[in-house]
Amino acid sequence: MAKSRAKRAKEEKKGWRDQLAALKNVPLFLQLIWRTSPQLTLTNVVLRILQAALPTAILYVGKLIIDEVLLLLEGSGDTTFLWQMVALEFGLALASDLLSRGISLVDGLLTDLISNTTSVEIMRHAATLDLYQFEDADFYDKLERARQSTSRRSILLSQLLAQFQSLITLLVLGVSVIAFNPWLILLLVLAVLPSFIQENYFNQQKYSLTRSWTPERRELDYLRFIGASDVTAKEVKIFGLANFITDRFEELSMKYYYLNRNLSIRRAGWGAFFGGISSLTYYGAYVLIILQTINGQISVGTLTFLAGAFRRMQQGLQTILSRVATIGENALYLQDLFDFLKIRPGIADRSDAIPFPAKIKKGWVFENVSFRYPGAEKFAIEDLSFELPAGTKLALVGENGAGKTTLVKLLARLYEPTSGRILLDGRDLKEYRLAELRDNVGVIFQDFFRYQLTARENIAVGRIEELEEAARIEESAVKSLAAEVIDGLPEKYDQLLGRRFAGAMDLSGGQWQKIALARAYMRDAQLLILDEPTSALDARAEYEVFQRFTELISGKSAVLISHRFSTVRMADVILFLEFGKRLEMGSHEELIELGGRYAELFNLQARGYQ
Numbered sequence: 022m023a024k025s026r027a028k029r030a031k032e033e034k035k036g037w038r039d040q041l042a043a044l045k046n047v048p049l050f051l052q053l054i055w056r057t058s059p060q061l062t063l064t065n066v067v068l069r070i071l072q073a074a075l076p077t078a079i080l081y082v083g084k085l086i087i088d089e090v091l092l093l094l095e096g097s098g099d100t101t102f103l104w105q106m107v108a109l110e111f112g113l114a115l116a117s118d119l120l121s122r123g124i125s126l127v128d129g130l131l132t133d134l135i136s137n138t139t140s141v142e143i144m145r146h147a148a149t150l151d152l153y154q155f156e157d158a159d160f161y162d163k164l165e166r167a168r169q170s171t172s173r174r175s176i177l178l179s180q181l182l183a184q185f186q187s188l189i190t191l192l193v194l195g196v197s198v199i200a201f202n203p204w205l206i207l208l209l210v211l212a213v214l215p216s217f218i219q220e221n222y223f224n225q226q227k228y229s230l231t232r233s234w235t236p237e238r239r240e241l242d243y244l245r246f247i248g249a250s251d252v253t254a255k256e257v258k259i260f261g262l263a264n265f266i267t268d269r270f271e272e273l274s275m276k277y278y279y280l281n282r283n284l285s286i287r288r289a290g291w292g293a294f295f296g297g298i299s300s301l302t303y304y305g306a307y308v309l310i311i312l313q314t315i316n317g318q319i320s321v322g323t324l325t326f327l328a329g330a331f332r333r334m335q336q337g338l339q340t341i342l343s344r345v346a347t348i349g350e351n352a353l354y355l356q357d358l359f360d361f362l363k364i365r366p367g368i369a370d371r372s373d374a375i376p377f378p379a380k381i382k383k384g385w386v387f388e389n390v391s392f393r394y395p396g397a398e399k400f401a402i403e404d405l406s407f408e409l410p411a412g413t414k415l416a417l418v419g420e421n422g423a424g425k426t427t428l429v430k431l432l433a434r435l436y437e438p439t440s441g442r443i444l445l446d447g448r449d450l451k452e453y454r455l456a457e458l459r460d461n462v463g464v465i466f467q468d469f470f471r472y473q474l475t476a477r478e479n480i481a482v483g484r485i486e487e488l489e490e491a492a493r494i495e496e497s498a499v500k501s502l503a504a505e506v507i508d509g510l511p512e513k514y515d516q517l518l519g520r521r522f523a524g525a526m527d528l529s530g531g532q533w534q535k536i537a538l539a540r541a542y543m544r545d546a547q548l549l550i551l552d553e554p555t556s557a558l559d560a561r562a563e564y565e566v567f568q569r570f571t572e573l574i575s576g577k578s579a580v581l582i583s584h585r586f587s588t589v590r591m592a593d594v595i596l597f598l599e600f601g602k603r604l605e606m607g608s609h610e611e612l613i614e615l616g617g618r619y620a621e622l623f624n625l626q627a628r629g630y631q
């Protein structure tokens with residue numbers, strides 16, 4: 022059962038300790054930045070070091086200018102020196118502007134590259150994971166968080182680099198202020214510490230809220246998608262679902278808005294209070310410096326220098342401290358990325374995995390195989406034993422939910438049996454190298470995907486390495502009867518299919534099935550499985566397609582799933598499943614002879630066609 026939101030929010034509450042622990046990801050992240058582009062990282066650091074020294078230099082030149090002006094007023098100053106200093110300050114101001122622009126340019130480029138690199142890493146990693154992981158809600162939340170934190174990572178990148186720069190600026194300013202008045206540093210800490218603690222508290226609250234809302238945000242995205250998409254538009258109109266979907270979206274999104282609003286209001290209130298305290302200490306320091314100037318302890322130039330330096334240090338320290346909090350917070354999101362990358366697939370090669378047979382000799386044996394989907398109560402396949410000798414065409418029949426597709430997934434090792442074994446040429450399927458096994462088992466599922474790509478690419482997905490092999494693609498299309506469909510398209514094989522992109526043309530259900538079937542011919546695997554990809558064809562067309570298929574792949578093993586007995590009868594062997602168990606098995610003639618369920622259903626359908 023889904024956990025309640027309040028309970029999840031509590032679980033997701035992250036404290037100081039978690040934030041500190043998350044900081045351990047920062048070095049890993051820095052490595053990632055460096056790996057992405059050493060040149061850009063180095064340029065960024067150099068530019069920031071230069072920029073960091075400028076505020077102190079500008080303030081100090083300002084002090085020299087004021088003192089020189091006062092000396093001139095008293096009649097003892099040096100005009101040439103004064104104008105030299107003015108020119109220097111102008112030069113420094115110009116340099117500061119140029120450096121800022123350079124830094125934001127390099128930051129932007131690095132951010133884009135990091136975002137690309139991590140997206141690619143997430144996609145590559147997701148591809149290695151198991152099918153059942155994709156069917157698990159917690160897994161999706163992790164994937165979603167890893168994906169969504171892309172912008173967080175970009176912010177973290179700029180923040181880390183800016184933090185480095187601010188620290189250097191603070192150091193340079195601090196050294197010069199201590200030289201004049203060490204007490205100012207103490208006042209400075211008093212001014213910023215309370216507001217740092219407050220900032221940090223609210224950052225944690227915000228993170229907990231966002232994180233605990235991951236499933237709801239996923240639901241919001243889903244509602245947004247089904248509310249307005251090419252795939253659902255038809256049903257939304259016919260069933261009049263628009264209000265149902267938008268109301269649900271509105272209710273959920275407003276709930277989040279109110280929670281977020283309350284947090285933002287409290288944050289703004291406390292922020293204003295501590296901001297006031299900060300200003301108070303600044304003016305305290307200001308009074309101290311003015312008194313020193315009146316007493317003749319420091320010059321007017323030094324007064325402006327110190328007042329300016331104190332203000333900059335106060336702002337700088339405040340930024341540094343609040344950045345520590347946001348860096349900690351964003352590092353928590355980094356944790357999501359690294360956590361996701363750490364997920365390992367359950368179905369993987371053993372260290373001593375053996376090569377897949379170049380030519381299967383004996384075939385497959387199911388030995389008391391049972392399988393239960395993760396979290397399911399009932400077995401989808403239960404204590405199933407049968408043989409599929411190499412070169413045999415096996416048809417699977419059974420009612421909806423009998424376990425036919427599940428059996429196919431077990432054969433392709435998309436899942437592994439909960440108990441029992443599947444043997445291939447006498448060895449457990451788990452012993453073979455997974456990539457080779459997948460290479461040698463081709464499945465066209467009933468819910469095959471309609472890629473919004475060209476007709477050529479839609480066929481080539483059967484063996485994408487051969488995308489450039491036009492002759493092979495066309496030959497597969499001829500075999501599956503997709504060639505006739507493609508001939509009728511304006512752009513032929515280069516015709517974009519679907520509805521999503523400009524210039525695309527959509528096909529009928531049956532036409533799509535012919536395209537999908539061509540993938541099986543591209544695959545050229547030792548075991549080909551057709552899991553009802555022909556349901557949109559009429560009975561005669563389906564019969565022809567299957568007959569063609571069995572002829573064209575003669576010598577190879579095949580598993581065919583169909584609800585039409587006229588098709589099923591052409592298979593060498595028929596396995597009748599009921600509730601995941603073997604009910605009957607044999608050739609069409611044998612099963613008719615047996616006079617059991619198969620015979621009953623066959624006669625029922627045959628009568629329907631008479």
Ligand SMILES: Nc1ncnc2c1ncn2[C@@H]1O[C@H](COP(=O)(O)OP(=O)(O)OP(=O)(O)O)[C@@H](O)[C@H]1O
Binds near residue numbers: 394420421
């Ligand atoms: N991903 C899944 N997670 C949990 N249970 C599942 C999953 N897929 C299927 N099932 C359950 O396993 C059982 C067998 O389903 P399966 O898809 O293998 O049936 P099928 O014989 O192919 O049905 P159909 O003729 O409708 O395609 C069903 O009870 C179904 O509810």
